[in-house]
Amino acid sequence: MKEIKAIVRRAKLLAITEALRAIAGLPGVTVSEIKGFGKGRAKNAKDKVLYEMVEFIPRIKLEVVVDDAMADEVVNVIQKYAHTGNTGDGKIFVSTIDDVVKIRTNERGENAI
Template identity: 80%
Template sequence: MKEIKAIIRPAKLLDVTTELHQIEGLPGVTVFEIKGFGKGRAKNAKDKVSYEMVEFMPRIQLEVVVDDAMVERVVTIIQKYAHTGNTGDGKIFVSTIDDVVKIRTNERGIAAI
C-alpha cells in the first residue's frame, strides 16, 4: 500500500477531485486547507497570506492511501489536472504504508482501505 500526499493550488481542487472520483475502487480522498511557502518564499505572489511577518501561500493538501497497483494512475491524474506550468504548482509525495486498521471493523491491510 502507498500513501499519496499532494500539495496543489486551491483553484485546481475541483479539477483534480473530479478526475480522481472517476477511478473505480478509489477508497477516498482527504482534503486539508494549508498554508506554506516554497523556494520562492511567496515574495511576488498575489494571493499570499501574512502571519507574524512571514508570507505564506494558501494551498490544498490531498491524501489518499491506495493499493500499489493504483499509484501511477492516481499520481498521473493529480499531476495532469493540478498543472498550470507556473511556479507554485505543488508537489506529490508517495510513501509506503506498512499497515492500516479500520477502527469500526478491525480489518487490517488492503481490506481496511
Template identity: 85%
Template sequence: MKEIKAIIRPAKLLEVTEELQSIAGLPGVTVSEIRGFGKSRAKGAKDKVMYEMVEFIPRIQLEVVVDDAMVDAVVNVIQKYAHTGNTGDGKIFVSTIDDIIKIRTNERGRDAL
C-alpha cells in the same frame, strides 16, 4: 500500499477531485486547507497571507492511500489536472504504508481500505 500526498493550488481542487472520483476502486481522498511557502518564500504571490510577519501561500493538501497497482493512475491524474506550468503548482509525495487499521471494524491491511 502507498500513501499519495499532494499539495496543489486551491483553484485546481475541483478539477483534480472530479477526475480522481472517476478512478474505479479509489477508496477515498482527504482534503485539507494548508498554508506554506517554497523556495521563493511567497515573494510576489498575489494570494499570500501574512502571519506574524511571515508570508504564506494558501494551498490544498490531498491524501489518499491505495494499492500499489493504483499509484500511477492517481499520480497521473493529479499531475495532469493540477498542472498550470507556473511556479507554485505543488508537489506529489508517494510513501509506503506498513499497515492500516479500520477503527470501526478492526480490519487490517488491504481489507481496511
C-alpha cells in the same frame, strides 16, 4: 500500499477531485486547507497571506492511501489536473504504508482501505 500526498493550488481542487472520483475503486480522499512556502519564499505570489507576520501561500493538501497497483494512476491524475506550468504548481509525495487499521471493524491492510 502507497500514501499519496499532494500540495496543490486551491483553484485546481475541483478539477482534481472530479478526476479522482472517476477512478474506479478509489477508496477516498482527505482534503485539508494548508499554508506554506517553497523555494521562492512567497515573495512575489499574488495569493500570499500574512500569518503572524510571515508570508505564506494558501494551498490544498490531498491525501490518499491506495493499493500499489492504483498509485501511478492517482499520481498521473493529480499531476495532469494540478498542472499550470507556473511556479507554485505544487508537489506530489508517494510513500510506502506498512499497515492500515480500520477502527470500526478492526480490519487491517488493504481490506482496511
